[in-house]
Amino acid sequence: MRFVHISDSHLGAQTFTRKLSPSGINQREEDICNSFSCAIDKIIELKPDFVLHSGDLFHSVRPTNRIVHFGIQQLLKLSKTDIPLVIISGNHDTPKQTGVGSVFRLFTLFDGIYPVYQDKYEKITIKNSAIHAIPHCVKKESFQEELEKIKIDSAVKHNILMLHGVVAGIPEFSRGELSEQEISSSYFKKGFDYVALGHYHRFCQVEENVYYSGSTERLSISELGEEKGFIQVNLENKETRMSQEIKFHQVPTREMIELTAVDAASSDQDDIYKRIEQRISSNDIKEKIVRLKVKNIDPSVYNSLNFRKIAELKKEAFYFDLKLERKEYEGKALSEKPSIGKLNREFEEYVKSIVIEGLDKNKILEMGLEYLFKEEVVGDRE
Numbered sequence: 001m002r003f004v005h006i007s008d009s010h011l012g013a014q015t016f017t018r019k020l021s022p023s024g025i026n027q028r029e030e031d032i033c034n035s036f037s038c039a040i041d042k043i044i045e046l047k048p049d050f051v052l053h054s055g056d057l058f059h060s061v062r063p064t065n066r067i068v069h070f071g072i073q074q075l076l077k078l079s080k081t082d083i084p085l086v087i088i089s090g091n092h093d094t095p096k097q098t099g100v101g102s103v104f105r106l107f108t109l110f111d112g113i114y115p116v117y118q119d120k121y122e123k124i125t126i127k128n129s130a131i132h133a134i135p136h137c138v139k140k141e142s143f144q145e146e147l148e149k150i151k152i153d154s155a156v157k158h159n160i161l162m163l164h165g166v167v168a169g170i171p172e173f174s175r176g177e178l179s180e181q182e183i184s185s186s187y188f189k190k191g192f193d194y195v196a197l198g199h200y201h202r203f204c205q206v207e208e209n210v211y212y213s214g215s216t217e218r219l220s221i222s223e224l225g226e227e228k229g230f231i232q233v234n235l236e237n238k239e240t241r242m243s244q245e246i247k248f249h250q251v252p253t254r255e256m257i258e259l260t261a262v263d264a265a266s267s268d269q270d271d272i273y274k275r276i277e278q279r280i281s282s283n284d285i286k287e288k289i290v291r292l293k294v295k296n297i298d299p300s301v302y303n304s305l306n307f308r309k310i311a312e313l314k315k316e317a318f319y320f321d322l323k324l325e326r327k328e329y330e331g332k333a334l335s336e337k338p339s340i341g342k343l344n345r346e347f348e349e350y351v352k353s354i355v356i357e358g359l360d361k362n363k364i365l366e367m368g369l370e371y372l373f374k375e376e377v378v379g380d381r382e
């Protein structure tokens, strides 16, 4: 018996850029859709007995009409080839107010699609497998209560658990979102043949038979270096070797690269500019998502950097995350007159300290700092 575990497609997310594709769609939104549609096509080729989607199909509670249409179109590709799909709603696509109604209800209209989205535990039996699924619940307490209700079904051959959340005690799995639900690993020990988790974006094994399949595209720069795709599981090979049981299938994504960091400890503004230029010219950054860190910049040098000129260097990239990090202040050197430099720092620290849901923190930081720098340039001229 073979099935596919996929998760966190985040259809409709528009991270990193406002650039439009040739068809007039946000280019990142289109990237994310393309990866998902590639994943669906690959799954159809594999002809699994069924597919499990562990949440956050959509990036938001109210996706655009275009995205709703795209999502239905992709899932229908499965049902038209007689591949059943069980899908749970995640923290991104579960409405916080019941009056809104869930977009997942649309899926009840189609044969072979089993959406689980109503704040409660549901068991779906497909081909001798019991799939125990709990969606993201509006109240954290109800999620815990529903977890208690799950019982292994001894009448079937396989028992599979599907959840969307953070495994308790492992901070790495948290995405820092206020709504995320915590799962105690004690629930994995009830005797499931497989646990299909969603929420954490990197493909990984949590413990024996417990996996996050990860997202199908990169939603933030922190996912640099991660492969994206879905898991194929073969439970028939359970008694043989692990490597035959689990297979990760990669899907194409936009390239995301990190350039070797620049240590600017003894560099002045011109030197820093030249070294950034050197890093960029010796790498192909065209249409890629790129990160470069410049460390240990002296605060006085930092304030005299020509940000406009530096911004010109980044143009070729799809998105360029340039981290300009100042040398840490030693002792209390903060008694000087307030200046725009300090305001930048305040803003940066404030943004870093707060939880922002549904928006890219780095982007907010970059845009905010750019506006502050623009103001500084105008002020100097006047």
Ligand SMILES: [Mn+2]
Binding pocket: 055, 056, 090, 091, 092, 164, 198, 199, 200
């Ligand atoms: Mn999530």
